[in-house]
Amino acid sequence: MNRAGVGQGAGDPDADEAALQQALDAMASAGVALACRAIRAGDEAALLPAEAVSIASTRPDRRRASGAARLAARDLLRARGIGACAIPRAPSGEPIWPEGWTGSLAHDRIWAVAALGRVGEVGSLGIDVEPAEPLPDDILALVVRPDDRLPAPGSPLDARLVFSAKEAVYKATFPLHRRILDYDDIAIDLPRGFATTRTGHAARLFHTSTPCIVTLAVVEP
Ligand SMILES: CC(C)(COP(=O)(O)OP(=O)(O)OC[C@H]1O[C@@H](n2cnc3c(N)ncnc32)[C@H](O)[C@@H]1OP(=O)(O)O)[C@@H](O)C(=O)NCCC(=O)NCCS
Incomplete structure:
Protein backbone atom coordinates (compact mmCIF):
# COMPACT_ATOMS: atom_id res chain seq x y z
CA MET A 1 0.00 0.00 0.00
CA VAL A 122 -12.14 -7.04 26.43
CA GLY A 123 -13.56 -9.90 24.39
CA SER A 124 -11.51 -9.50 21.25
CA LEU A 125 -9.62 -6.74 19.41
CA GLY A 126 -8.91 -5.84 15.80
CA ILE A 127 -6.72 -3.05 14.46
CA ASP A 128 -6.00 -1.71 10.97
CA VAL A 129 -3.76 1.03 9.56
CA GLU A 130 -4.34 2.77 6.23
CA PRO A 131 -3.08 5.85 4.40
CA ALA A 132 -5.31 8.90 4.92
CA GLU A 133 -6.24 8.91 1.24
CA PRO A 134 -9.56 8.38 -0.55
CA LEU A 135 -10.27 4.80 -1.58
CA PRO A 136 -9.98 4.27 -5.37
CA ASP A 137 -13.43 4.16 -7.00
CA ASP A 138 -13.13 0.58 -8.28
CA ILE A 139 -12.39 -0.70 -4.76
CA LEU A 140 -15.01 1.56 -3.18
CA ALA A 141 -17.82 -0.23 -5.00
CA LEU A 142 -16.66 -3.57 -3.58
CA VAL A 143 -16.17 -2.33 -0.04
CA VAL A 144 -19.05 0.07 0.71
CA ARG A 145 -22.25 -1.97 0.62
CA PRO A 146 -25.93 -1.12 1.07
CA ASP A 147 -25.95 -2.03 4.78
CA ASP A 148 -23.17 0.46 5.60
CA ARG A 149 -24.06 3.88 7.01
CA LEU A 150 -21.89 6.91 6.26
CA PRO A 151 -22.12 10.40 7.76
CA ALA A 152 -23.96 13.22 5.99
CA PRO A 153 -22.40 15.42 4.81
CA GLY A 154 -19.68 12.99 3.86
CA SER A 155 -15.91 13.27 3.58
CA PRO A 156 -13.62 11.92 0.82
CA LEU A 157 -12.08 9.64 3.46
CA ASP A 158 -15.35 7.95 4.49
CA ALA A 159 -14.99 4.96 2.17
CA ARG A 160 -11.42 4.42 3.37
CA LEU A 161 -12.71 4.50 6.95
CA VAL A 162 -15.31 1.84 6.06
CA PHE A 163 -12.58 -0.29 4.45
CA SER A 164 -10.34 0.07 7.50
CA ALA A 165 -13.24 -0.70 9.85
CA LYS A 166 -14.11 -3.90 7.94
CA GLU A 167 -10.51 -5.10 8.18
CA ALA A 168 -10.41 -4.33 11.91
CA VAL A 169 -13.76 -6.03 12.54
CA TYR A 170 -12.67 -9.07 10.55
CA LYS A 171 -9.54 -9.40 12.69
CA ALA A 172 -11.50 -8.92 15.92
CA THR A 173 -14.19 -11.45 15.07
CA PHE A 174 -12.23 -14.13 13.18
CA PRO A 175 -10.99 -15.81 16.38
CA LEU A 176 -14.66 -16.02 17.48
CA HIS A 177 -16.20 -17.54 14.33
CA ARG A 178 -13.18 -18.74 12.28
CA ARG A 179 -14.96 -17.96 9.03
CA ILE A 180 -13.69 -15.89 6.09
CA LEU A 181 -16.02 -12.91 5.78
CA ASP A 182 -16.59 -10.77 2.70
CA TYR A 183 -17.30 -7.03 2.66
CA ASP A 184 -21.04 -7.82 2.42
CA ASP A 185 -20.83 -9.78 5.67
CA ILE A 186 -19.83 -6.75 7.78
CA ALA A 187 -22.07 -3.69 8.20
CA ILE A 188 -20.38 -0.49 9.36
CA ASP A 189 -22.26 2.39 10.98
CA LEU A 190 -19.66 5.17 10.90
CA PRO A 191 -21.77 7.84 12.67
CA ARG A 192 -22.50 5.47 15.59
CA GLY A 193 -19.04 3.89 15.60
CA PHE A 194 -20.54 0.43 15.54
CA ALA A 195 -20.29 -2.71 13.40
CA THR A 196 -22.24 -5.94 13.08
CA THR A 197 -21.40 -9.14 11.21
CA ARG A 198 -23.49 -11.83 9.52
CA THR A 199 -22.02 -14.21 12.10
CA GLY A 200 -23.97 -12.35 14.80
CA HIS A 201 -21.05 -10.46 16.33
CA ALA A 202 -20.90 -6.75 17.17
CA ALA A 203 -17.98 -4.38 17.71
CA ARG A 204 -17.46 -0.81 18.82
CA LEU A 205 -15.25 1.23 16.50
CA PHE A 206 -12.67 3.90 17.30
CA HIS A 207 -10.53 5.69 14.75
CA THR A 208 -8.10 8.46 13.98
CA SER A 209 -7.49 9.95 10.52
CA THR A 210 -4.38 11.94 11.40
CA PRO A 211 -1.54 11.40 10.60
CA CYS A 212 -2.89 8.18 9.06
CA ILE A 213 -6.06 6.14 9.44
CA VAL A 214 -6.05 3.67 12.30
CA THR A 215 -9.23 1.81 13.25
CA LEU A 216 -9.71 -0.18 16.44
CA ALA A 217 -12.59 -2.67 16.72
CA VAL A 218 -13.52 -3.85 20.20
CA VAL A 219 -15.77 -6.84 20.87
CA GLU A 220 -17.15 -6.87 24.41
CA PRO A 221 -16.40 -9.90 26.63
C1 LIG B 1 -6.39 -10.24 7.92
C2 LIG B 1 -6.66 -9.41 6.68
C3 LIG B 1 -8.11 -8.89 6.72
C4 LIG B 1 -5.78 -8.15 6.66
O1 LIG B 1 -4.49 -8.43 6.30
P1 LIG B 1 -3.53 -7.46 5.47
O2 LIG B 1 -4.26 -6.28 4.89
O3 LIG B 1 -2.76 -8.32 4.58
O4 LIG B 1 -2.50 -6.92 6.52
P2 LIG B 1 -2.62 -6.05 7.86
O5 LIG B 1 -1.32 -5.41 8.02
O6 LIG B 1 -3.84 -5.20 7.94
O7 LIG B 1 -2.75 -7.17 9.00
C5 LIG B 1 -1.78 -8.18 9.09
C6 LIG B 1 -1.91 -8.80 10.45
O8 LIG B 1 -3.24 -9.25 10.63
C7 LIG B 1 -3.21 -10.34 11.53
N1 LIG B 1 -4.07 -11.37 10.96
C8 LIG B 1 -3.90 -12.07 9.82
N2 LIG B 1 -4.92 -12.92 9.65
C9 LIG B 1 -5.74 -12.75 10.71
C10 LIG B 1 -6.96 -13.36 11.11
N3 LIG B 1 -7.54 -14.31 10.38
N4 LIG B 1 -7.55 -12.92 12.26
C11 LIG B 1 -6.99 -11.95 13.03
N5 LIG B 1 -5.82 -11.33 12.69
C12 LIG B 1 -5.21 -11.75 11.55
C13 LIG B 1 -1.77 -10.79 11.68
O9 LIG B 1 -1.32 -10.38 12.94
C14 LIG B 1 -1.05 -10.02 10.59
O10 LIG B 1 0.24 -9.61 10.94
P3 LIG B 1 1.50 -10.61 10.85
O11 LIG B 1 1.48 -11.22 9.49
O12 LIG B 1 2.65 -9.72 11.09
O13 LIG B 1 1.29 -11.62 11.95
C15 LIG B 1 -6.41 -10.26 5.41
O14 LIG B 1 -5.15 -10.78 5.39
C16 LIG B 1 -7.33 -11.45 5.28
O15 LIG B 1 -7.12 -12.48 5.89
N6 LIG B 1 -8.39 -11.29 4.42
C17 LIG B 1 -9.34 -12.33 4.12
C18 LIG B 1 -10.75 -11.85 4.35
C19 LIG B 1 -11.07 -10.57 3.65
O16 LIG B 1 -10.22 -9.88 3.10
N7 LIG B 1 -12.37 -10.20 3.66
C20 LIG B 1 -12.82 -8.95 3.12
C21 LIG B 1 -12.56 -7.81 4.09
S1 LIG B 1 -13.33 -8.00 5.63
Missing part, protein backbone atom coordinates in the same frame (compact mmCIF):
# COMPACT_ATOMS: atom_id res chain seq x y z
CA ASN A 2 1.49 3.36 -0.98
CA ARG A 3 1.51 6.33 1.28
CA ALA A 4 3.01 9.76 0.84
CA GLY A 5 3.98 11.90 3.77
CA VAL A 6 4.45 10.89 7.37
CA GLY A 7 7.33 8.56 8.04
CA GLN A 8 8.41 8.43 4.43
CA GLY A 9 11.94 9.73 4.54
CA ALA A 10 11.08 13.41 4.89
CA GLY A 11 10.35 13.01 8.56
CA ASP A 12 12.13 11.98 11.69
CA PRO A 13 10.71 8.52 12.64
CA ASP A 14 10.81 9.40 16.36
CA ALA A 15 8.82 12.61 15.82
CA ASP A 16 6.39 10.85 13.47
CA GLU A 17 5.85 8.10 16.04
CA ALA A 18 5.20 10.65 18.76
CA ALA A 19 2.50 12.29 16.61
CA LEU A 20 0.78 8.99 15.81
CA GLN A 21 1.13 7.72 19.39
CA GLN A 22 -0.60 10.88 20.62
CA ALA A 23 -3.48 10.21 18.22
CA LEU A 24 -3.65 6.55 19.33
CA ASP A 25 -3.71 7.50 23.01
CA ALA A 26 -6.59 9.88 22.30
CA MET A 27 -8.67 7.24 20.47
CA ALA A 28 -8.00 4.18 22.69
CA SER A 29 -11.03 2.80 24.48
CA ALA A 30 -11.06 1.78 28.14
CA GLY A 31 -8.96 -1.29 28.82
CA VAL A 32 -7.18 -1.17 25.45
CA ALA A 33 -3.60 0.01 24.93
CA LEU A 34 -2.30 0.97 21.50
CA ALA A 35 1.26 1.39 20.19
CA CYS A 36 2.89 2.25 16.88
CA ARG A 37 6.28 2.01 15.24
CA ALA A 38 7.57 3.58 12.02
CA ILE A 39 8.95 0.53 10.20
CA ARG A 40 12.75 0.72 10.06
CA ALA A 41 15.42 -1.17 8.14
CA GLY A 42 16.42 -4.21 10.17
CA ASP A 43 13.11 -4.62 12.04
CA GLU A 44 12.84 -8.15 10.63
CA ALA A 45 15.66 -9.07 13.03
CA ALA A 46 13.27 -8.37 15.92
CA LEU A 47 11.26 -11.51 15.07
CA LEU A 48 11.90 -14.07 17.81
CA PRO A 49 12.61 -17.65 16.61
CA ALA A 50 9.02 -18.86 17.19
CA GLU A 51 7.69 -15.84 15.28
CA ALA A 52 10.19 -16.15 12.43
CA VAL A 53 9.12 -19.74 11.68
CA SER A 54 5.41 -18.90 12.02
CA ILE A 55 5.44 -16.22 9.29
CA ALA A 56 5.34 -17.94 5.92
CA SER A 57 6.10 -14.93 3.75
CA THR A 58 9.69 -14.70 2.58
CA ARG A 59 9.23 -11.10 1.37
CA PRO A 60 11.71 -8.93 3.27
CA ASP A 61 9.26 -5.98 3.49
CA ARG A 62 6.52 -8.20 4.96
CA ARG A 63 8.87 -9.74 7.51
CA ARG A 64 10.22 -6.29 8.41
CA ALA A 65 6.66 -5.03 8.98
CA SER A 66 5.81 -8.09 11.10
CA GLY A 67 8.94 -7.50 13.18
CA ALA A 68 8.01 -3.84 13.68
CA ALA A 69 4.48 -4.77 14.78
CA ARG A 70 5.87 -7.18 17.36
CA LEU A 71 8.27 -4.54 18.67
CA ALA A 72 5.24 -2.28 19.23
CA ALA A 73 3.30 -5.13 20.87
CA ARG A 74 6.22 -6.09 23.11
CA ASP A 75 6.49 -2.47 24.29
CA LEU A 76 2.84 -2.72 25.42
CA LEU A 77 3.40 -6.07 27.13
CA ARG A 78 6.61 -4.91 28.82
CA ALA A 79 4.79 -1.88 30.24
CA ARG A 80 2.40 -4.40 31.84
CA GLY A 81 5.16 -6.52 33.34
CA ILE A 82 5.34 -9.20 30.62
CA GLY A 83 8.97 -9.82 29.61
CA ALA A 84 10.17 -10.68 26.09
CA CYS A 85 7.67 -13.20 24.79
CA ALA A 86 6.92 -14.45 21.30
CA ILE A 87 3.72 -13.48 19.48
CA PRO A 88 3.68 -16.08 16.70
CA ARG A 89 1.26 -16.05 13.80
CA ALA A 90 -1.24 -18.94 13.86
CA PRO A 91 -1.61 -20.99 10.65
CA SER A 92 -4.96 -19.20 10.13
CA GLY A 93 -3.25 -15.79 10.42
CA GLU A 94 -4.19 -14.39 13.81
CA PRO A 95 -1.48 -13.50 16.32
CA ILE A 96 -1.12 -15.76 19.38
CA TRP A 97 -0.89 -13.73 22.59
CA PRO A 98 0.54 -14.71 25.96
CA GLU A 99 -1.89 -16.29 28.42
CA GLY A 100 -4.36 -13.75 29.79
CA TRP A 101 -3.91 -11.19 26.98
CA THR A 102 -5.53 -10.53 23.63
CA GLY A 103 -4.72 -8.09 20.87
CA SER A 104 -4.23 -7.38 17.21
CA LEU A 105 -1.50 -6.28 14.80
CA ALA A 106 -1.47 -4.35 11.52
CA HIS A 107 1.08 -2.83 9.20
CA ASP A 108 1.38 -1.08 5.89
CA ARG A 109 4.49 0.15 4.09
CA ILE A 110 5.23 2.86 6.65
CA TRP A 111 3.59 1.97 9.95
CA ALA A 112 3.14 -0.97 12.27
CA VAL A 113 0.50 -0.78 15.01
CA ALA A 114 -0.53 -3.04 17.89
CA ALA A 115 -3.53 -3.22 20.23
CA LEU A 116 -3.51 -5.05 23.56
CA GLY A 117 -6.13 -5.78 26.19
CA ARG A 118 -6.62 -8.11 29.12
CA VAL A 119 -8.81 -11.19 28.53
CA GLY A 120 -12.00 -10.60 30.50
CA GLU A 121 -11.79 -6.81 30.21
Whole structure:
Protein backbone atom coordinates (compact mmCIF):
# COMPACT_ATOMS: atom_id res chain seq x y z
CA MET A 1 0.00 0.00 0.00
CA ASN A 2 1.49 3.36 -0.98
CA ARG A 3 1.51 6.33 1.28
CA ALA A 4 3.01 9.76 0.84
CA GLY A 5 3.98 11.90 3.77
CA VAL A 6 4.45 10.89 7.37
CA GLY A 7 7.33 8.56 8.04
CA GLN A 8 8.41 8.43 4.43
CA GLY A 9 11.94 9.73 4.54
CA ALA A 10 11.08 13.41 4.89
CA GLY A 11 10.35 13.01 8.56
CA ASP A 12 12.13 11.98 11.69
CA PRO A 13 10.71 8.52 12.64
CA ASP A 14 10.81 9.40 16.36
CA ALA A 15 8.82 12.61 15.82
CA ASP A 16 6.39 10.85 13.47
CA GLU A 17 5.85 8.10 16.04
CA ALA A 18 5.20 10.65 18.76
CA ALA A 19 2.50 12.29 16.61
CA LEU A 20 0.78 8.99 15.81
CA GLN A 21 1.13 7.72 19.39
CA GLN A 22 -0.60 10.88 20.62
CA ALA A 23 -3.48 10.21 18.22
CA LEU A 24 -3.65 6.55 19.33
CA ASP A 25 -3.71 7.50 23.01
CA ALA A 26 -6.59 9.88 22.30
CA MET A 27 -8.67 7.24 20.47
CA ALA A 28 -8.00 4.18 22.69
CA SER A 29 -11.03 2.80 24.48
CA ALA A 30 -11.06 1.78 28.14
CA GLY A 31 -8.96 -1.29 28.82
CA VAL A 32 -7.18 -1.17 25.45
CA ALA A 33 -3.60 0.01 24.93
CA LEU A 34 -2.30 0.97 21.50
CA ALA A 35 1.26 1.39 20.19
CA CYS A 36 2.89 2.25 16.88
CA ARG A 37 6.28 2.01 15.24
CA ALA A 38 7.57 3.58 12.02
CA ILE A 39 8.95 0.53 10.20
CA ARG A 40 12.75 0.72 10.06
CA ALA A 41 15.42 -1.17 8.14
CA GLY A 42 16.42 -4.21 10.17
CA ASP A 43 13.11 -4.62 12.04
CA GLU A 44 12.84 -8.15 10.63
CA ALA A 45 15.66 -9.07 13.03
CA ALA A 46 13.27 -8.37 15.92
CA LEU A 47 11.26 -11.51 15.07
CA LEU A 48 11.90 -14.07 17.81
CA PRO A 49 12.61 -17.65 16.61
CA ALA A 50 9.02 -18.86 17.19
CA GLU A 51 7.69 -15.84 15.28
CA ALA A 52 10.19 -16.15 12.43
CA VAL A 53 9.12 -19.74 11.68
CA SER A 54 5.41 -18.90 12.02
CA ILE A 55 5.44 -16.22 9.29
CA ALA A 56 5.34 -17.94 5.92
CA SER A 57 6.10 -14.93 3.75
CA THR A 58 9.69 -14.70 2.58
CA ARG A 59 9.23 -11.10 1.37
CA PRO A 60 11.71 -8.93 3.27
CA ASP A 61 9.26 -5.98 3.49
CA ARG A 62 6.52 -8.20 4.96
CA ARG A 63 8.87 -9.74 7.51
CA ARG A 64 10.22 -6.29 8.41
CA ALA A 65 6.66 -5.03 8.98
CA SER A 66 5.81 -8.09 11.10
CA GLY A 67 8.94 -7.50 13.18
CA ALA A 68 8.01 -3.84 13.68
CA ALA A 69 4.48 -4.77 14.78
CA ARG A 70 5.87 -7.18 17.36
CA LEU A 71 8.27 -4.54 18.67
CA ALA A 72 5.24 -2.28 19.23
CA ALA A 73 3.30 -5.13 20.87
CA ARG A 74 6.22 -6.09 23.11
CA ASP A 75 6.49 -2.47 24.29
CA LEU A 76 2.84 -2.72 25.42
CA LEU A 77 3.40 -6.07 27.13
CA ARG A 78 6.61 -4.91 28.82
CA ALA A 79 4.79 -1.88 30.24
CA ARG A 80 2.40 -4.40 31.84
CA GLY A 81 5.16 -6.52 33.34
CA ILE A 82 5.34 -9.20 30.62
CA GLY A 83 8.97 -9.82 29.61
CA ALA A 84 10.17 -10.68 26.09
CA CYS A 85 7.67 -13.20 24.79
CA ALA A 86 6.92 -14.45 21.30
CA ILE A 87 3.72 -13.48 19.48
CA PRO A 88 3.68 -16.08 16.70
CA ARG A 89 1.26 -16.05 13.80
CA ALA A 90 -1.24 -18.94 13.86
CA PRO A 91 -1.61 -20.99 10.65
CA SER A 92 -4.96 -19.20 10.13
CA GLY A 93 -3.25 -15.79 10.42
CA GLU A 94 -4.19 -14.39 13.81
CA PRO A 95 -1.48 -13.50 16.32
CA ILE A 96 -1.12 -15.76 19.38
CA TRP A 97 -0.89 -13.73 22.59
CA PRO A 98 0.54 -14.71 25.96
CA GLU A 99 -1.89 -16.29 28.42
CA GLY A 100 -4.36 -13.75 29.79
CA TRP A 101 -3.91 -11.19 26.98
CA THR A 102 -5.53 -10.53 23.63
CA GLY A 103 -4.72 -8.09 20.87
CA SER A 104 -4.23 -7.38 17.21
CA LEU A 105 -1.50 -6.28 14.80
CA ALA A 106 -1.47 -4.35 11.52
CA HIS A 107 1.08 -2.83 9.20
CA ASP A 108 1.38 -1.08 5.89
CA ARG A 109 4.49 0.15 4.09
CA ILE A 110 5.23 2.86 6.65
CA TRP A 111 3.59 1.97 9.95
CA ALA A 112 3.14 -0.97 12.27
CA VAL A 113 0.50 -0.78 15.01
CA ALA A 114 -0.53 -3.04 17.89
CA ALA A 115 -3.53 -3.22 20.23
CA LEU A 116 -3.51 -5.05 23.56
CA GLY A 117 -6.13 -5.78 26.19
CA ARG A 118 -6.62 -8.11 29.12
CA VAL A 119 -8.81 -11.19 28.53
CA GLY A 120 -12.00 -10.60 30.50
CA GLU A 121 -11.79 -6.81 30.21
CA VAL A 122 -12.14 -7.04 26.43
CA GLY A 123 -13.56 -9.90 24.39
CA SER A 124 -11.51 -9.50 21.25
CA LEU A 125 -9.62 -6.74 19.41
CA GLY A 126 -8.91 -5.84 15.80
CA ILE A 127 -6.72 -3.05 14.46
CA ASP A 128 -6.00 -1.71 10.97
CA VAL A 129 -3.76 1.03 9.56
CA GLU A 130 -4.34 2.77 6.23
CA PRO A 131 -3.08 5.85 4.40
CA ALA A 132 -5.31 8.90 4.92
CA GLU A 133 -6.24 8.91 1.24
CA PRO A 134 -9.56 8.38 -0.55
CA LEU A 135 -10.27 4.80 -1.58
CA PRO A 136 -9.98 4.27 -5.37
CA ASP A 137 -13.43 4.16 -7.00
CA ASP A 138 -13.13 0.58 -8.28
CA ILE A 139 -12.39 -0.70 -4.76
CA LEU A 140 -15.01 1.56 -3.18
CA ALA A 141 -17.82 -0.23 -5.00
CA LEU A 142 -16.66 -3.57 -3.58
CA VAL A 143 -16.17 -2.33 -0.04
CA VAL A 144 -19.05 0.07 0.71
CA ARG A 145 -22.25 -1.97 0.62
CA PRO A 146 -25.93 -1.12 1.07
CA ASP A 147 -25.95 -2.03 4.78
CA ASP A 148 -23.17 0.46 5.60
CA ARG A 149 -24.06 3.88 7.01
CA LEU A 150 -21.89 6.91 6.26
CA PRO A 151 -22.12 10.40 7.76
CA ALA A 152 -23.96 13.22 5.99
CA PRO A 153 -22.40 15.42 4.81
CA GLY A 154 -19.68 12.99 3.86
CA SER A 155 -15.91 13.27 3.58
CA PRO A 156 -13.62 11.92 0.82
CA LEU A 157 -12.08 9.64 3.46
CA ASP A 158 -15.35 7.95 4.49
CA ALA A 159 -14.99 4.96 2.17
CA ARG A 160 -11.42 4.42 3.37
CA LEU A 161 -12.71 4.50 6.95
CA VAL A 162 -15.31 1.84 6.06
CA PHE A 163 -12.58 -0.29 4.45
CA SER A 164 -10.34 0.07 7.50
CA ALA A 165 -13.24 -0.70 9.85
CA LYS A 166 -14.11 -3.90 7.94
CA GLU A 167 -10.51 -5.10 8.18
CA ALA A 168 -10.41 -4.33 11.91
CA VAL A 169 -13.76 -6.03 12.54
CA TYR A 170 -12.67 -9.07 10.55
CA LYS A 171 -9.54 -9.40 12.69
CA ALA A 172 -11.50 -8.92 15.92
CA THR A 173 -14.19 -11.45 15.07
CA PHE A 174 -12.23 -14.13 13.18
CA PRO A 175 -10.99 -15.81 16.38
CA LEU A 176 -14.66 -16.02 17.48
CA HIS A 177 -16.20 -17.54 14.33
CA ARG A 178 -13.18 -18.74 12.28
CA ARG A 179 -14.96 -17.96 9.03
CA ILE A 180 -13.69 -15.89 6.09
CA LEU A 181 -16.02 -12.91 5.78
CA ASP A 182 -16.59 -10.77 2.70
CA TYR A 183 -17.30 -7.03 2.66
CA ASP A 184 -21.04 -7.82 2.42
CA ASP A 185 -20.83 -9.78 5.67
CA ILE A 186 -19.83 -6.75 7.78
CA ALA A 187 -22.07 -3.69 8.20
CA ILE A 188 -20.38 -0.49 9.36
CA ASP A 189 -22.26 2.39 10.98
CA LEU A 190 -19.66 5.17 10.90
CA PRO A 191 -21.77 7.84 12.67
CA ARG A 192 -22.50 5.47 15.59
CA GLY A 193 -19.04 3.89 15.60
CA PHE A 194 -20.54 0.43 15.54
CA ALA A 195 -20.29 -2.71 13.40
CA THR A 196 -22.24 -5.94 13.08
CA THR A 197 -21.40 -9.14 11.21
CA ARG A 198 -23.49 -11.83 9.52
CA THR A 199 -22.02 -14.21 12.10
CA GLY A 200 -23.97 -12.35 14.80
CA HIS A 201 -21.05 -10.46 16.33
CA ALA A 202 -20.90 -6.75 17.17
CA ALA A 203 -17.98 -4.38 17.71
CA ARG A 204 -17.46 -0.81 18.82
CA LEU A 205 -15.25 1.23 16.50
CA PHE A 206 -12.67 3.90 17.30
CA HIS A 207 -10.53 5.69 14.75
CA THR A 208 -8.10 8.46 13.98
CA SER A 209 -7.49 9.95 10.52
CA THR A 210 -4.38 11.94 11.40
CA PRO A 211 -1.54 11.40 10.60
CA CYS A 212 -2.89 8.18 9.06
CA ILE A 213 -6.06 6.14 9.44
CA VAL A 214 -6.05 3.67 12.30
CA THR A 215 -9.23 1.81 13.25
CA LEU A 216 -9.71 -0.18 16.44
CA ALA A 217 -12.59 -2.67 16.72
CA VAL A 218 -13.52 -3.85 20.20
CA VAL A 219 -15.77 -6.84 20.87
CA GLU A 220 -17.15 -6.87 24.41
CA PRO A 221 -16.40 -9.90 26.63
C1 LIG B 1 -6.39 -10.24 7.92
C2 LIG B 1 -6.66 -9.41 6.68
C3 LIG B 1 -8.11 -8.89 6.72
C4 LIG B 1 -5.78 -8.15 6.66
O1 LIG B 1 -4.49 -8.43 6.30
P1 LIG B 1 -3.53 -7.46 5.47
O2 LIG B 1 -4.26 -6.28 4.89
O3 LIG B 1 -2.76 -8.32 4.58
O4 LIG B 1 -2.50 -6.92 6.52
P2 LIG B 1 -2.62 -6.05 7.86
O5 LIG B 1 -1.32 -5.41 8.02
O6 LIG B 1 -3.84 -5.20 7.94
O7 LIG B 1 -2.75 -7.17 9.00
C5 LIG B 1 -1.78 -8.18 9.09
C6 LIG B 1 -1.91 -8.80 10.45
O8 LIG B 1 -3.24 -9.25 10.63
C7 LIG B 1 -3.21 -10.34 11.53
N1 LIG B 1 -4.07 -11.37 10.96
C8 LIG B 1 -3.90 -12.07 9.82
N2 LIG B 1 -4.92 -12.92 9.65
C9 LIG B 1 -5.74 -12.75 10.71
C10 LIG B 1 -6.96 -13.36 11.11
N3 LIG B 1 -7.54 -14.31 10.38
N4 LIG B 1 -7.55 -12.92 12.26
C11 LIG B 1 -6.99 -11.95 13.03
N5 LIG B 1 -5.82 -11.33 12.69
C12 LIG B 1 -5.21 -11.75 11.55
C13 LIG B 1 -1.77 -10.79 11.68
O9 LIG B 1 -1.32 -10.38 12.94
C14 LIG B 1 -1.05 -10.02 10.59
O10 LIG B 1 0.24 -9.61 10.94
P3 LIG B 1 1.50 -10.61 10.85
O11 LIG B 1 1.48 -11.22 9.49
O12 LIG B 1 2.65 -9.72 11.09
O13 LIG B 1 1.29 -11.62 11.95
C15 LIG B 1 -6.41 -10.26 5.41
O14 LIG B 1 -5.15 -10.78 5.39
C16 LIG B 1 -7.33 -11.45 5.28
O15 LIG B 1 -7.12 -12.48 5.89
N6 LIG B 1 -8.39 -11.29 4.42
C17 LIG B 1 -9.34 -12.33 4.12
C18 LIG B 1 -10.75 -11.85 4.35
C19 LIG B 1 -11.07 -10.57 3.65
O16 LIG B 1 -10.22 -9.88 3.10
N7 LIG B 1 -12.37 -10.20 3.66
C20 LIG B 1 -12.82 -8.95 3.12
C21 LIG B 1 -12.56 -7.81 4.09
S1 LIG B 1 -13.33 -8.00 5.63
